[in-house]
Amino acid sequence: MTERALAAESASPRPEQGAPERMSWESRQRRFITLYLPLSCFIFILLFPFYWMTVTAFKPNAELMDFKNHNPFWISSPTLDHVYHLLFNTAYPSWFVTTMGVAVGSTFLSLFASTLAAYAIQRLRFKGSHYVGLAIYLAYLVPPSILFIPLATMVVQLGLFDTPFALILVYPTFLVPFCTWLLIGYFKSIPFELEECALIDGATRLQIFRRITLPLAVPGLISAGIFSFTLSWNEFIYALAFIQSSEKKTVPVAILTELVTGDVYQWGALMAGALLGSLPVALVYSFFVDYYVASLTGAVKE
Amino acid sequence: METSTTAPLASAPQRWTPVRREQTWLGWLLDFKPFLIVMCLLPAVGLLTVFLTYPLGLGVWLAFTDATIGRRGVWIGLENFEYLFEDPIFWNAVFYSVFYTGVATVGKFALGLWLALLLNQHMPFKSFIRAIILVPWIVPTVLSAIAFWWIYDPQFSIISYVFVDVLGWRDTNIDFISTAWPARWSLIAANIWRGIPFVAISLLAGLQTIPPSLYEAAMLDGATAWQRFRYITVPMIMPILAIVMTFSIIFTFTDFQLVYAITRGGPVNSTHLLATLAFQRGIPAGQLGEGAAIAVSMIPFLVFATLFSYFALARRKWQQGEAND
Numbered sequence: 001m002t003e004r005a006l007a008a009e010s011a012s013p014r015p016e017q018g019a020p021e022r023m024s025w026e027s028r029q030r031r032f033i034t035l036y037l038p039l040s041c042f043i044f045i046l047l048f049p050f051y052w053m054t055v056t057a058f059k060p061n062a063e064l065m066d067f068k069n070h071n072p073f074w075i076s077s078p079t080l081d082h083v084y085h086l087l088f089n090t091a092y093p094s095w096f097v098t099t100m101g102v103a104v105g106s107t108f109l110s111l112f113a114s115t116l117a118a119y120a121i122q123r124l125r126f127k128g129s130h131y132v133g134l135a136i137y138l139a140y141l142v143p144p145s146i147l148f149i150p151l152a153t154m155v156v157q158l159g160l161f162d163t164p165f166a167l168i169l170v171y172p173t174f175l176v177p178f179c180t181w182l183l184i185g186y187f188k189s190i191p192f193e194l195e196e197c198a199l200i201d202g203a204t205r206l207q208i209f210r211r212i213t214l215p216l217a218v219p220g221l222i223s224a225g226i227f228s229f230t231l232s233w234n235e236f237i238y239a240l241a242f243i244q245s246s247e248k249k250t251v252p253v254a255i256l257t258e259l260v261t262g263d264v265y266q267w268g269a270l271m272a273g274a275l276l277g278s279l280p281v282a283l284v285y286s287f288f289v290d291y292y293v294a295s296l297t298g299a300v301k302e
Numbered sequence: 303m304e305t306s307t308t309a310p311l312a313s314a315p316q317r318w319t320p321v322r323r324e325q326t327w328l329g330w331l332l333d334f335k336p337f338l339i340v341m342c343l344l345p346a347v348g349l350l351t352v353f354l355t356y357p358l359g360l361g362v363w364l365a366f367t368d369a370t371i372g373r374r375g376v377w378i379g380l381e382n383f384e385y386l387f388e389d390p391i392f393w394n395a396v397f398y399s400v401f402y403t404g405v406a407t408v409g410k411f412a413l414g415l416w417l418a419l420l421l422n423q424h425m426p427f428k429s430f431i432r433a434i435i436l437v438p439w440i441v442p443t444v445l446s447a448i449a450f451w452w453i454y455d456p457q458f459s460i461i462s463y464v465f466v467d468v469l470g471w472r473d474t475n476i477d478f479i480s481t482a483w484p485a486r487w488s489l490i491a492a493n494i495w496r497g498i499p500f501v502a503i504s505l506l507a508g509l510q511t512i513p514p515s516l517y518e519a520a521m522l523d524g525a526t527a528w529q530r531f532r533y534i535t536v537p538m539i540m541p542i543l544a545i546v547m548t549f550s551i552i553f554t555f556t557d558f559q560l561v562y563a564i565t566r567g568g569p570v571n572s573t574h575l576l577a578t579l580a581f582q583r584g585i586p587a588g589q590l591g592e593g594a595a596i597a598v599s600m601i602p603f604l605v606f607a608t609l610f611s612y613f614a615l616a617r618r619k620w621q622q623g624e625a626n627d
Contacts, residue, residue, distance in 0.1 A: 039420045042413075043431065046438050046499065049449040052460060056452065067463050113345035120342035124335060132343065139350050141548075141608050142358060143556035145577035146597045149584045150360035151353065153369070173354045176346050204333045234442040236559045237577075241585050252444040256563055267452055274445035285440045289433045292440070293503060 050278075056271035057082055064268055082272035090258065091247045092273070098164050099250040100280070102239075103232040105168040110175035110228050111221065117176070118183035119209060123195070133184060140177035147173065148241045155242050162244045170242070171232045178231070179224040186220030187213065223291045230281050251277040362601075364594035371588040382595035392596065395574040399600075402490055402575060403555045409494040410550060411543075414501025421502065422509045432503065439499040447563035450492045454478035454564065479565055482572035489573055492560055501546060508542035509535070544610070551607050556600060576600050 056064065058078045063070045070076050086092050117136070121129045151170055152161075160166035190213060198208045214221075239250040246258055255273040259266060285292060331337055365382055369375025386392045421432060438446060453460055455478075462475040479485040512535065520530050558577040561567065567574035567582060574582070576596055584593020 035420060035423055035425065038416070039425075039431070042417050042420070042498075043434065045495065046435060049446055049453060049495075050437065050441070052453060053449045065458060067458065067467065072460060072463055109349075113349055116342040117346035120339050124339050124342065126335075126339050132347075136346070136350070138608065139354055141552055141604065142354060143552060143577075143600075143604070145556035145558050145580065146361060146600060146604075147354065147357045149580065149590055149594045149597055150357035150364055152585065153360070153364070153590060154353075154357060156371075169349075170353055172349045176349055180346060204329060205335070205338055206329075206332050230440060234444075236442070236444050236562075237581070240562075241581070252442045256444055256448065267455075267458075270448055271452065274448045277445050278441040281440055281442065282437070285437070286433075289429075289436075292436065293432060 057275045082268035094247045095254040102167045106171035106232045107228040110172040114179035122184045122187040175228045365598040369590040395579045406493040410497035417502035418505035443559040504546045508539035512538045
């Protein structure tokens, strides 16, 4: 009997076992040590760099380099100097516009391509559709680090070097496989019966797609869209290799290459740049958290 | 009229004449299934062929030429590879890529699994905690790498400050990125930091699919916590673990941003990964052929990782029976 009780007690931290009636088995202390303490360590470590980024961005330069007289964890006299410098003395606004344009453009291009592809693979089911799906999945496993050199020569030959348009065309290489995979999973969850009903009522395939399947797939499209937006916003290696002139750079590249001048790093401006550059994705993320978690786990489960 | 044998819905229209207001040739064409399939697949397959498959082949071709920026190369056979195989910097990059991937993957998955197990328990603000855990993964890698660069600053590192001035455990600042081995470990730490959220949230999804009845049955049979973890949790999340690990290995091995942002391969080329070395030789130095050869030398490793993923998937099908689609 004691053995059973012990087993039940040690079982409590296991998944889905912490139901309220079982809580009485274990002491609060035990739960604190096995759950809350490690969890708060994780959260602290995962979020500290952002806290440090924020604190640095709003500190005056004097405070930044003087840990003896000022507590580095807090700001004695917050200032907007770095943000002001970034917005008015650098090309940040134009970097921002470029990045936004590239991210929106490539997101729409890949959403268009991958919605159609996913519909064909999952709904129009043809001989070999399974293999097309597998090929697209394999395309996701080709990392940009292998492709950027040949793509750079292609971009030069096409006369697109140093234009954001090159990025809009190239980003779908990693967005389309991901979105297609996500949307295949999504289309799978829409019942076939709805399409059959429409077919009996005399709808054409195009009408079925536009009036029935697509509206039902809107949550999937939102997931794919915000994911593509985030991935294109964060992309680095292509933007670094294909864009040369300062004002056409994307935010992540520009902050790393344009704000580091000479040997003196302007940490305040760098951190302000990092903070402002993260803000758009952070905002999108905060509005669509559930979609992110759902698509991340959905894509993995597929 | 279209005919199809695959989908159940397509067999119905054969016996039945649809009423359509106006049947133009375009409407007819778009209702013709093979044409529709081709049209639907064309944008995606076209984009991927032109900007993914073709460059992949072009990259392999470039690896055997002496192309530089602005000059089409000529075939020089294995010369690029012969040159690289005598280059200690290349071998160092191979070593560090493998080391970086190995250590970072172990770290990410150990800590990620732990975090997933913690998140799978009942607690207040569960969904809020999950949301903030994903933040390091959402933010552009380069920008969080810049934050790490500042955290690793030789003079004004906040970690050094805590150890030297607050805790008094050390007398000198910690050397993070100015000598080879500390720099290597610091980059790995940053990579693990960036990878934990993705691993944890994906594994959490796997944990949540495990039916609680399995644990209840095991508990009735007197299984200990460790036995339940070893014989229920681990086998049940194995399929997801295999897929996530394949992705993680591929993208850690070909990582570029973190190293480029924090050390640019320094000090003295000690932290070059294959990707950063390929970039350095290929783009700023203009030796496209040599850069491509370095990039191509990553391919065998990636093929290995993909096969690993394929067999893990196959095993999953076998475990769950025929009906799994």
